[in-house]
Amino acid sequence: MSSRAIAVRGVAKSFAETHVLNSVTFDVKTGTWATILGPSGCGKTTLLRILTGLLDPDAGDVVVGFAPGLTGCAAYLPQRDTLLPWRTALDNATLASEIEGRPRAEARAEAVELFAHFGLAGFEDRFPSQLSGGMRQRLSLIRTFLARRDVLLLDEPLGALDPLTRATLQDWLLLVWTEFRKTILLVTHDVEEALLLSDRVLVMTERPASIALDTPVELRRPRDRASADLAAEKGKLLQMLLGGGR
Amino acid sequence: MKRGTLVGLLVAILCVGTALARESLEVSLDFFINPNHVPLVVAQELGYFADEGIDAVLRVPADPSNPVKLAATRAVDIALTPQINYLIARSEGLPLVAIGALIDRGLGGLLALRDRGIDSIDDLRGARIGYSLTPLEPILWRTMLDCAGIGEDEVQLIHVGYATMQSLLAGSVDAVGAFRNFEPFVAELEGASTVFFPQEDYCIPETYELILVVHPDLLSERGDELAAFLRGVARGIETTVSEPEAAFTAFATAHPDLDDELNHRSFEATLPLYAEGVRHDDPEIWEGMQDYLSERGLIANVLSLEELFTDALLPDGPQPGE
Amino acid sequence: MKRLTDVAAPVALLVLLLAIWEGATWLLDVPHYILPAPSRIAGTFISHFPSLFHHAVATLAEIVLGLLLGGLGGFALAVAVFYSPVLERALYPLIVASQMIPVFAIAPLLIVWMGYGLWPKATVAALIGFFPIVVNASDGLRSPSEESVELFRSLGATRRQIFTKLRFPASLPTLFAGMKVAVTLCVVGATIGEWVGAHRGLGYLMLQSNALLRVDLVFAAILMLSILGLLLFGAVRIIERRALRWRDIS
Numbered sequence: 001m002s003s004r005a006i007a008v009r010g011v012a013k014s015f016a017e018t019h020v021l022n023s024v025t026f027d028v029k030t031g032t033w034a035t036i037l038g039p040s041g042c043g044k045t046t047l048l049r050i051l052t053g054l055l056d057p058d059a060g061d062v063v064v065g066f067a068p069g070l071t072g073c074a075a076y077l078p079q080r081d082t083l084l085p086w087r088t089a090l091d092n093a094t095l096a097s098e099i100e101g102r103p104r105a106e107a108r109a110e111a112v113e114l115f116a117h118f119g120l121a122g123f124e125d126r127f128p129s130q131l132s133g134g135m136r137q138r139l140s141l142i143r144t145f146l147a148r149r150d151v152l153l154l155d156e157p158l159g160a161l162d163p164l165t166r167a168t169l170q171d172w173l174l175l176v177w178t179e180f181r182k183t184i185l186l187v188t189h190d191v192e193e194a195l196l197l198s199d200r201v202l203v204m205t206e207r208p209a210s211i212a213l214d215t216p217v218e219l220r221r222p223r224d225r226a227s228a229d230l231a232a233e234k235g236k237l238l239q240m241l242l243g244g245g246r
Numbered sequence: 247m248k249r250g251t252l253v254g255l256l257v258a259i260l261c262v263g264t265a266l267a268r269e270s271l272e273v274s275l276d277f278f279i280n281p282n283h284v285p286l287v288v289a290q291e292l293g294y295f296a297d298e299g300i301d302a303v304l305r306v307p308a309d310p311s312n313p314v315k316l317a318a319t320r321a322v323d324i325a326l327t328p329q330i331n332y333l334i335a336r337s338e339g340l341p342l343v344a345i346g347a348l349i350d351r352g353l354g355g356l357l358a359l360r361d362r363g364i365d366s367i368d369d370l371r372g373a374r375i376g377y378s379l380t381p382l383e384p385i386l387w388r389t390m391l392d393c394a395g396i397g398e399d400e401v402q403l404i405h406v407g408y409a410t411m412q413s414l415l416a417g418s419v420d421a422v423g424a425f426r427n428f429e430p431f432v433a434e435l436e437g438a439s440t441v442f443f444p445q446e447d448y449c450i451p452e453t454y455e456l457i458l459v460v461h462p463d464l465l466s467e468r469g470d471e472l473a474a475f476l477r478g479v480a481r482g483i484e485t486t487v488s489e490p491e492a493a494f495t496a497f498a499t500a501h502p503d504l505d506d507e508l509n510h511r512s513f514e515a516t517l518p519l520y521a522e523g524v525r526h527d528d529p530e531i532w533e534g535m536q537d538y539l540s541e542r543g544l545i546a547n548v549l550s551l552e553e554l555f556t557d558a559l560l561p562d563g564p565q566p567g568e
Numbered sequence: 569m570k571r572l573t574d575v576a577a578p579v580a581l582l583v584l585l586l587a588i589w590e591g592a593t594w595l596l597d598v599p600h601y602i603l604p605a606p607s608r609i610a611g612t613f614i615s616h617f618p619s620l621f622h623h624a625v626a627t628l629a630e631i632v633l634g635l636l637l638g639g640l641g642g643f644a645l646a647v648a649v650f651y652s653p654v655l656e657r658a659l660y661p662l663i664v665a666s667q668m669i670p671v672f673a674i675a676p677l678l679i680v681w682m683g684y685g686l687w688p689k690a691t692v693a694a695l696i697g698f699f700p701i702v703v704n705a706s707d708g709l710r711s712p713s714e715e716s717v718e719l720f721r722s723l724g725a726t727r728r729q730i731f732t733k734l735r736f737p738a739s740l741p742t743l744f745a746g747m748k749v750a751v752t753l754c755v756v757g758a759t760i761g762e763w764v765g766a767h768r769g770l771g772y773l774m775l776q777s778n779a780l781l782r783v784d785l786v787f788a789a790i791l792m793l794s795i796l797g798l799l800l801f802g803a804v805r806i807i808e809r810r811a812l813r814w815r816d817i818s
Binding site for chain 2: 672
């Protein structure tokens with residue numbers, strides 16, 4: 001197994017006249033958590049779509065998992081809610097297994113276990129419309145997990161939630177990551193979230209985007225939201241952002 | 247010209263105009279304009295109605311069962327309708343009376359194509375016969391077939407809606423109900439040779455195919471105008487029969503879209519069928535048809551002849567001996 | 569208690585309208601062969617019920633067959649047009665134009681091709697009814713968000729799987745809406761189909777009754793037709809509620 005789960009070299013992408021990505025280069029080590037910070041509309045989603053294999057870059061190389069940019073090597077959680085309203089929570093969770101043709105009973109058992117593990121026990125037969133925002137995000141994340149990929153690409157999964165729910169889910173995500181040791185690439189615009197969760201922070205510039213900053217987060221885990229260290233790191237990062245990155 | 251004089255002149259014209267303007271007689275035809283109506287068009291175009299001091303307006307009905315309803319509710323003054331439809335309406339209690347006729351024979355019967363090997367009515371054994379008017383046509387054709395000794399199970403009567411000629415020419419049916427003065431020519435112009443079985447040859451009573459009916463109140467309210475109208479129609483028929491080419495020219499000028507070979511042939515076949523003197527008062531024809539319809543269950547109520555028609559407005563007066 | 573008022577309101581309105589109709593007919597002395605009073609129509613409906621039922625069965629068969637043809641055909645057309653831009657450009661104008669052709673123009677053609685049985689009437693019904701289904705199915709197939717499609721693709725789904733697991737279920741709500749409209753159109757279509765060639769059915773009965781100036785029977789047939797329409801509409805709604813259980817749960 002490669003030590004780098006994600007390797008991106010000089011990726012560029014344009015749509016018609018718009019130059020979205022301009023020579024993006026970074027690595028993510030296997031089993032680590034990297035976060036991409038950047039303003040809205042700077043092309044973070046485009047980058048994730050390239051990493052998923054849904055889009056081809058105009059230039060550069062991408063290696064995710066074992067093979068170059070093959071669709072299906074990473075599990076992708078899109079920004080907007082993509083739960084299927086006509087399926088029960090359990091059926092939504094087992095979507096990946098269904099598509100891949102895995103035995104139904106097995107997939108359902110696995111999902112039920114995760115439901116219990118992540119506090120959704122008893123809601124297997126509810127429809128998404130019957131779940132709260134936080135529960136729906138948890139369900140989406142469970143679905144992403146059950147895709148059984150080693151790399152997870154999460155596109156602003158907690159942006160739409162209220163601060164309390166967001167905090168709860170952040171803790172929950174950390175728990176899951178610690179337990180399952182996936183490689184996670186998170187996209188967010190929340191600096192605190194980046195510092196709380198990740199091993200590395202990658203700062204993207206505005207369009208045409210590139211990585212302006214690639215810095216490790218030197219805080220010991222478990223991290224405390226309220227700690228002074230976190231606040232200090234945040235201050236440092238913000239300074240770098242305002243000073244260095246455009 | 248001085249302003250005052252101009253105004254005076256306009257007022258004078260208006261007064262004269264108003265005096266000359268008459269309330270018109272609204273006439274509902276039985277169907278779309280066709281050669282059956284030539285005498286009416288002739289009377290209009292050659293000013294026969296104007297000569298009688300009346301103004302007649304011809305209208306096409308929305309659906310064939312409408313004319314009698316329009317006359318009964320006085321939405322129109324005069325309706326043109328087949329005697330059979332009229333008797334059905336009278337049985338249902340519609341307030342009407344017949345004042346004259348345009349066509350004093352029956353026009354209906356069965357039409358078949360000789361090319362299909364049909365020469366006599368006997369050849370209709372095993373045939374499919376198409377019709378459009380329900381329930382009337384099935385009853386009429388059943389009468390004809392019974393008369394010819396053809397059993398119910400030997401023939402199929404099929405409702406083909408309005409597309410009788412299409413069905414016949416396409417071969418979907420072997421014979422159709424038709425008018426002797428129209429449909430045969432449609433087929434002939436398509437190159438087919440036809441055979442027609444007239445209804446009166448096969449046990450169907452004689453009938454007045456097109457009669458003129460009005461609401462009874464109109465007899466007292468506008469009797470003079472109605473009599474004038476009938477005089478105009480009778481004159482129209484006279485001219486049509488004595489000068490057919492001129493008549494058709496007048497008809498074609500008024501309705502250029504009907505100026506074609508089909509309508510010309512149809513007109514020629516209709517010439518012997520117009521009602522001389524617009525007479526409609528043969529009691530045997532009335533009794534015969536009413537009894538027939540009653541027997542066949544098409545009408546529930548049988549009325550007296552006095553209730554059905556009046557000859558008081560006929561141009562040549564009542565029959566001698568009445 | 570709410571159910572009671574739900575039913576009471578439309579019933580009360582109906583009773584009121586009927587009373588006005590009955591009263592107007594009587595007061596204005598409207599002839600029965602122009603507009604019969606509701607009481608007379610009701611009487612005729614009851615006395616002629618066996619005949620009405622017999623004709624209703626024939627028309628119902630045409631409507632249901634027309635619905636199936638129009639529904640399946642319309643949906644298939646929508647799928648074809650969705651997956652092939654070439655077909656969309658070629659077919660869409662034709663589909664829209666097809667709705668402009670008056671029935672009496674095509675019905676005789678259908679009869680020449682298909683004879684006088686059930687099929688031409690069902691086809692007329694289908695031709696009129698398929699349009700809302702094509703339009704709604706097309707919209708429905710298009711409805712899933714880009715992100716949803718991307719999710720499926722990122723999971724390695726085939727185009728077939730994207731269709732069966734995403735687009736098809738997503739199209740059901742609008743599809744059912746289209747079906748409900750199609751039901752009413754198919755009722756009208758079957759009736760008109762009978763006017764151009766039939767020997768049974770409520771449309772045929774209407775023609776016959778009209779010729780005999782039995783306008784009360786015409787209205788009785790219309791009443792029967794309305795009942796058929798309501799029953800079918802209700803049936804579609806029941807199926808819709810079962811299929812779209814997830815939507816009605818608050």
